[in-house]
Amino acid sequence: MPGPVRPVRAKSAEDVSEAETLRRLSRMERFNRWLWSKIEPWIGQEVLEIGCGLGNFTPFFSGCKRVVGIDPSEEHLREFRQRHPQLGAVELHPLDAGDPRLVELGAERFDTVVCLNVLEHVEHHEQALRSFHRLLRPGGHLALLVPAFPALFGTLDLNGPHYRRYTRRGLRELLERHSFELVRMQYFNLFGIPGWWFCGKILRRPILPAGGLGLYERLMPLFRRIEDWSGPPVGLSIIAIARKPV
Numbered sequence: 278m279p280g281p282v283r284p285v286r287a288k289s290a291e292d293v294s295e296a297e298t299l300r301r302l303s304r305m306e307r308f309n310r311w312l313w314s315k316i317e318p319w320i321g322q323e324v325l326e327i328g329c330g331l332g333n334f335t336p337f338f339s340g341c342k343r344v345v346g347i348d349p350s351e352e353h354l355r356e357f358r359q360r361h362p363q364l365g366a367v368e369l370h371p372l373d374a375g376d377p378r379l380v381e382l383g384a385e386r387f388d389t390v391v392c393l394n395v396l397e398h399v400e401h402h403e404q405a406l407r408s409f410h411r412l413l414r415p416g417g418h419l420a421l422l423v424p425a426f427p428a429l430f431g432t433l434d435l436n437g438p439h440y441r442r443y444t445r446r447g448l449r450e451l452l453e454r455h456s457f458e459l460v461r462m463q464y465f466n467l468f469g470i471p472g473w474w475f476c477g478k479i480l481r482r483p484i485l486p487a488g489g490l491g492l493y494e495r496l497m498p499l500f501r502r503i504e505d506w507s508g509p510p511v512g513l514s515i516i517a518i519a520r521k522p523v
Contacts, residue, residue: 295437296331296353301487303333303360307497312393313337315465316420319518321388325412327374327405328395332357335364338391345382349373375401379408387412393422394514397439406455413521419457421517423448425464429513431477436484448517457519464512468500469493473513 313334322342329335329346330353338344345368348354354369361367372379374395390409399405409419424434424442434442443451449459472489476482493500504512 295350296356298484299331299333299353301485301490303331305333305490305494305497307494307501309334309337311497311501312422312465315463315516316391316422316518319389319418319420319460320391321417323387324389324391325382325387327390327392327409328398329354329357329367329369332361332364332367334391334393335361335367338367339364344368345370345387347372347374347379347382349376373399374405374408375399377404377408379405380411382412384411385414388414388417389420390417391420393420394424396421396423397434397441397443398437400440402440403451403455406451406457410455410457410521415521415523417521418460419452419517419519419521421448421452421515421519422465423515423517425512425515429470429474429477431474432481432483433473433477433485443515445515448515452517452519456522458522459517460520461516461518463516464509464514465504465516466513467504467509467511468496469513470511 320338320341324338324341324344326335326338326344326346329348335344335346347370349371351371354371357369370382374392390413392409396402396405413419424439425444427442427444430442445462449462452459472493476485476489
């Protein structure tokens, strides 16, 4: 099973907004290219992006035939349009991944569902996975990125807000329980663990500092080279590629 569900507190006026977190992450271009390299082989032509936010990752799908993005924040979707006028063909819908109405987008209409750092935000993640399965065509793929190790749950997660962090075993069981076939699973971002632990468990910060993210981005080529060569035994996140059976 996934790690234990933690209560999520309401954000105070002092908390940095989720949109500001997304803006900081939008500058992580090397990191995003690295993540893209991990999921690209399974991306088809008709893509549903879950939690598209400000469009930090959506440009990678620009060569696809059809791209649909959902996000629960209409503010995020407005900023998406402002930031990416070249992505005018992308269909955007103000929906939460756990909303049962997600299936109204149409059964078996997509060959790929991409859900990166979103499932942990969804209280009813089992409902979300049922919807993903229904929306995928037989043989289609789900590309999933989730935070690993419940022991790392701290203020960064709480302010996310995140409901949980996952284990490999729990995530595998969750996907299989919802009729997905696991194609690939691996840890990702080994070198992100110390910073997340220090900021979230020791300093108890509500958001990753911009300076720290900038340093990490500069060191990304080295981190990527080491991790791609060695295959990390652990990581801050888990990448899972799952398939809807034919």
